[in-house]
Amino acid sequence: MRQPKQPPAISKEAAKACDEAIDAMLAAYPDLHGALVSTADGHVVATRLPQGWERGDVAAMASSMTALAESVSQRTALSRCRNVIIEGEGGHITLLKVDRALTLTAVGKPTMNLGLQLSACRSCAEQICRSMDAQADGVASSTGSTRAHR
Amino acid sequence: MSAEIKIVFTGTVGAGKTTAIASVSDRPPVATDALATDDTGALKPTTTVALDYGEMRLPDGDKLRLYGTPGQHRFRFMWEILAKGALGFVILVDNTRPSPLEDLAGYLDNFGPWIERSAAVVGVTHGEYCRGPDLEQYHEFISRREAAHPVMFTDPRQPRHVITLMDTLLAALEFSTASADGAPET
Numbered sequence: 504m505r506q507p508k509q510p511p512a513i514s515k516e517a518a519k520a521c522d523e524a525i526d527a528m529l530a531a532y533p534d535l536h537g538a539l540v541s542t543a544d545g546h547v548v549a550t551r552l553p554q555g556w557e558r559g560d561v562a563a564m565a566s567s568m569t570a571l572a573e574s575v576s577q578r579t580a581l582s583r584c585r586n587v588i589i590e591g592e593g594g595h596i597t598l599l600k601v602d603r604a605l606t607l608t609a610v611g612k613p614t615m616n617l618g619l620q621l622s623a624c625r626s627c628a629e630q631i632c633r634s635m636d637a638q639a640d641g642v643a644s645s646t647g648s649t650r651a652h653r
Numbered sequence: 654m655s656a657e658i659k660i661v662f663t664g665t666v667g668a669g670k671t672t673a674i675a676s677v678s679d680r681p682p683v684a685t686d687a688l689a690t691d692d693t694g695a696l697k698p699t700t701t702v703a704l705d706y707g708e709m710r711l712p713d714g715d716k717l718r719l720y721g722t723p724g725q726h727r728f729r730f731m732w733e734i735l736a737k738g739a740l741g742f743v744i745l746v747d748n749t750r751p752s753p754l755e756d757l758a759g760y761l762d763n764f765g766p767w768i769e770r771s772a773a774v775v776g777v778t779h780g781e782y783c784r785g786p787d788l789e790q791y792h793e794f795i796s797r798r799e800a801a802h803p804v805m806f807t808d809p810r811q812p813r814h815v816i817t818l819m820d821t822l823l824a825a826l827e828f829s830t831a832s833a834d835g836a837p838e839t
Contacts, residue, residue, distance in 0.1 A: 512690035543687035544700050545727055563727040567703035570685035574703075578683070604688050 512604065513548050520634035521549035521605070528627040534615035535623070536594065539608045540601065540631070541565050548605065565608045569598050586621060597621055601628040602635075655714035659738050660819065662705070663764060664745035665756045666724035667696040669778045669809030671705045673745065674719045676812045677819070678707025682719075693725075702728065704735060709819075717819065729763070736764055741822045742773040744802075745809065748785030753777070754794050761798065768802075772825040776807035776818050 521540040529535055529551055537552040545566035550558045568587050576584035589596040594611045597620055601607050607628050611620045662670040675682045685703035693700045705721030720735045722728070736742075744760045746753050757775060761768065777791065786794070791804040803821045807814045 512688075512694065542690040544689050544691065544693070544702055545687075545725070546690060559727060560730070563702075564730065566687060567685070567723075567728065567731055570687055571703045574683050574685055604690060 513542060513546075514638070516638045517635050518548050520638065521631055522551075524627045524630040524634065525549055525551050525607075527630065528609070528623050532615070532619070532623050534612045535620065536610040536612055538610070538624075538627070539565070541606050541608065543569070543600075543604050543606060552610070561608060565598050565606050569600060569606050572598075586624070588617070588621075595620055597624050599624045599628055601631050605631070607631070655716065657716045657718055658740050658823075659718045659720065660741045660743060660822065661720050661722060661735055661739040661764075662743045662745065663722040663732065663760055664724060664743075664776075665747045665750060665753075665760075666693050666700065668724065668745035668747040669776075670721040670724065670745055671701055673743070673776075673807075673809035673815045673818075674705045674707040674721050676809060677709050677815045678719060679710055680708055682707035700725070703731060732763060736767040739767060740771050741826050742768055742771065743776060743818055743822060744773055745776045745778050745807075747779045748777050748806075749779045749783050750785075753785050754790070757791070757794070758798075761795075761800070761802075772822060772829050773802045774818055774822040774825060775802050775804040776809070776814075777804065778807055778809060780806075 525538040525540060528538060537556070539547065539552055539558060539561055540549040541547055541562035543566060545563035547558050547562045552558050552561065569584070572587045573584045576582065587598040594613045594615060595617050597609050597611070599607045607624055609620060609624050662673055664670055671684055683706040685701055685705070686699035687702045689698060689700045701721060701723045703723065707719040709717040709719060711717065722732050722735050742764055744757065746757050750756055775791065775795070788804055788806065795802050795804065803825060805818070805821070807818055809815060
């Protein structure tokens with residue numbers, strides 16, 4: 504599979520961490536169609552979507568949806584938006600912010616339980632954060648600098 | 654009875670769409686900014702990824718609903734969503750970009766079907782003193798496309814500039830409506 508071009512602000516190591524995390528999630532939950540990690544401004548970072556799905560469109564739309572949801576959530580005094588759920592006739596799409604820069608989108612089959620899907624996505628997001636923290640720690644210790652990626 | 658008029662601000666990344674709406678909105682505008690992770694980051698730290706929204710009440714009681722589009726082509730689906738029902742378009746072009754006229758052509762093409770049924774005004778931002786095209790070149794370019802959209806230099810940070818853009822757009826709308834009313838039936 505051709506790897507998507509990485510946005511400049513996302514390192515190859517971070518993209519690899521996203522790849523590994525969504526691979527692990529999809530292996531653990533076969534009732535997920537696929538998943539995608541994208542930047543907050545709509546670029547693909549890592550993707551495991553079925554062939555024929557336009558991942559660039561999904562990444563851009565995920566960015567728009569999460570930004571709009573965040574606006575609605577704040578305007579209605581619900582504070583920060585934790586996730587966005589789209590209920591389609593053929594399953595659920597869940598969008599979850601991994602951190603300020605990344606969003607995780609997962610597409611579930613009709614047989615996938617929504618609660619389970621959200622739980623799987625949270626675990627996946629946490630895994631990505633842990634990996635990126637570990638990478639940042641490694642960079643900081645080798646350069647003597649402090650980190651602040653989130 | 655007062656009317657509500659939907660106006661869409663579109664144009665290149667960093668041209669000043671979000672700023673223009675914020676300049677004139679009577680209420681705190683809705684913005685959907687996200688951290689810019691690509692070349693846009695060199696221009697500004699965040700970028701619009703869904704829409705901007707503001708409102709402006711006119712002296713006669715009519716209300717302008719102002720929508721801003723994301724500038725990047727990958728958000729084209731938002732352009733189509735936002736263009737529906739719009740009565741007018743403000744196209745902002747950053748005159749410091751490599752090919753501002755090509756940029757303008759892209760937006761005129763993309764919004765063409767909607768602009769044909771409404772009106773558009775072009776605001777050229779980021780300096781009339783840079784090496785970009787002058788107003789005459791813009792007018793010539795638009796004329797070659799057999800259109801007659803008003804063009805002016807504008808500073809989106811200045812409310813009076815943005816109000817001038819919208820006054821011009823509303824006048825163009827009235828003219829196009831009057832022309833359509835007076836046009837002989839075929």
